[in-house]
Amino acid sequence: MKASVLFSGGKDSALAAVMLLRFFEVELVTCTFGAMDNWKKAQEAAQKMNMPFRLMKLDREILGQAVEMTLKDNFPSNAIKYIHQKALEKLAQESKIIADGVRRDDRTPVLSLGEIKSLEDKFNIHYIQPLSGYSRKTINILVEKLFKIKEYKSTDEIGAEYEFELRNQIKKKNIFPLEHTQTIILEIKEKSAKI
Amino acid sequence: MKASVLFSGGKDSALAAVMLLRFFEVELVTCTFGAMDNWKKAQEAAQKMNMPFRLMKLDREILGQAVEMTLKDNFPSNAIKYIHQKALEKLAQESKIIADGVRRDDRTPVLSLGEIKSLEDKFNIHYIQPLSGYSRKTINILVEKLFKIKEYKSTDEIGAEYEFELRNQIKKKNIFPLEHTQTIILEIKEKSAKI
Numbered sequence: 507m508k509a510s511v512l513f514s515g516g517k518d519s520a521l522a523a524v525m526l527l528r529f530f531e532v533e534l535v536t537c538t539f540g541a542m543d544n545w546k547k548a549q550e551a552a553q554k555m556n557m558p559f560r561l562m563k564l565d566r567e568i569l570g571q572a573v574e575m576t577l578k579d580n581f582p583s584n585a586i587k588y589i590h591q592k593a594l595e596k597l598a599q600e601s602k603i604i605a606d607g608v609r610r611d612d613r614t615p616v617l618s619l620g621e622i623k624s625l626e627d628k629f630n631i632h633y634i635q636p637l638s639g640y641s642r643k644t645i646n647i648l649v650e651k652l653f654k655i656k657e658y659k660s661t662d663e664i665g666a667e668y669e670f671e672l673r674n675q676i677k678k679k680n681i682f683p684l685e686h687t688q689t690i691i692l693e694i695k696e697k698s699a700k701i
Numbered sequence: 702m703k704a705s706v707l708f709s710g711g712k713d714s715a716l717a718a719v720m721l722l723r724f725f726e727v728e729l730v731t732c733t734f735g736a737m738d739n740w741k742k743a744q745e746a747a748q749k750m751n752m753p754f755r756l757m758k759l760d761r762e763i764l765g766q767a768v769e770m771t772l773k774d775n776f777p778s779n780a781i782k783y784i785h786q787k788a789l790e791k792l793a794q795e796s797k798i799i800a801d802g803v804r805r806d807d808r809t810p811v812l813s814l815g816e817i818k819s820l821e822d823k824f825n826i827h828y829i830q831p832l833s834g835y836s837r838k839t840i841n842i843l844v845e846k847l848f849k850i851k852e853y854k855s856t857d858e859i860g861a862e863y864e865f866e867l868r869n870q871i872k873k874k875n876i877f878p879l880e881h882t883q884t885i886i887l888e889i890k891e892k893s894a895k896i
Contacts (some may be wrong), residue, residue, distance in 0.1 A: 527842050528723065635834030644827040648724050
C-alpha cells in the first residue's frame, strides 16, 4: 500500500516518512509553483534517504492568493496554512494515504481536527500526521539517531519549502519573521531507513 | 534508550509500542490497583508480542477517588482520565520516555496540550502519543497488518484495562456505557515486531 508524504527535505517531513516505512511503500512528494527550482534540494535529500521522490505542481493562482493573504495579514502564517491545505487537497486526489511532518507543537500550518476530518471525508483518504504526538524535544532525539542534517537560517539560504517561493514573491516587503531555522537532510545514518 | 508504554493488551497500546521499536528499547507497562488479576491478560498479550512486560502498582486511593468521581458524574469519563493521568505520573517517575495508545479521535482519556506539557516539564520526561496523528480507520489498517486480535464486549468479558477494576467497584450502579468493544492481542503476524 502506497503512502505519499509531503516532503520539504527537512528533518520533520523526513522523520515522518521514515516512521511510515514500517507499514507502507512511502513516496516523498515535494510541491512547487514552478516559480523557482528550490524543490531540487528536496530531491537531493530524498536521494540521500534512498526513497522515491515525486514533484507535484501546484497552481500559480494559489501562490497569488497566498501573496495577497500575506500582504493583508502582514504575516505569512495564514498564507502558509492555505498553501499547505491546497497541497494536501491535491495530494488527496492522487493518493489514498497521505501524510506530512506536522508536529505536536507546531502553530503553522496546523489544520483543526474538523478540517482534517473534512479532508479525509471529502476525498475518502487517510491523512496521517505521524509526528503529531511528539514534542520538538523528542523529535530532535529521533532525528539525531537517524539523520545527519544541516541547519541554516532561512534568511541565509533558500530551502525547498514552498514558503520560499512565497517569500521570493514578497521579498521586498520584509514580512517573513527573520531568523527562522530550516534543516535539510544531508545523510541517513544507517544503510537503509527501513529497519 | 528505554521507552515505557502504558499497555492494556489491546490493539491501540500494542500498535503504539510497535511504532516506538524503531527508536527505543520498549517495555510494556500495565497498571493494577491490586483489586483484580485482570492485568494477567496484558502479560499474556505482551508474551505474544515477544516484548518485555512490567506490572505497575497504583495506589488504591486513586481507585477510591475514581469511584467517587464516577458516582458524582454518573459517567466514568472523568474518572478514567484521572486514573490515566495518575498512571502517567507514576510512570514518569520511573522512566524518561513514556508513551500510551491515545488516538487522534479519542475522547477519553485525553490530556490537553497544556496538561501534556505540564507533565513533561514537571518530571523532565518525554511523553509520546504515537497514535495521536492517526484516525481510528487508519489504525485499523495498521492493526490488521500487524496483529491477530480478538474483539469482545466489555460487558461479556473482563479485559486488562484498569477501567475493569473501576467497573468492578461500581458494578451494581450500571454507570458504564454498555456495548463498549475491547480488543486483546492474540498473536503478532510477523516473527518479530522489530522489522
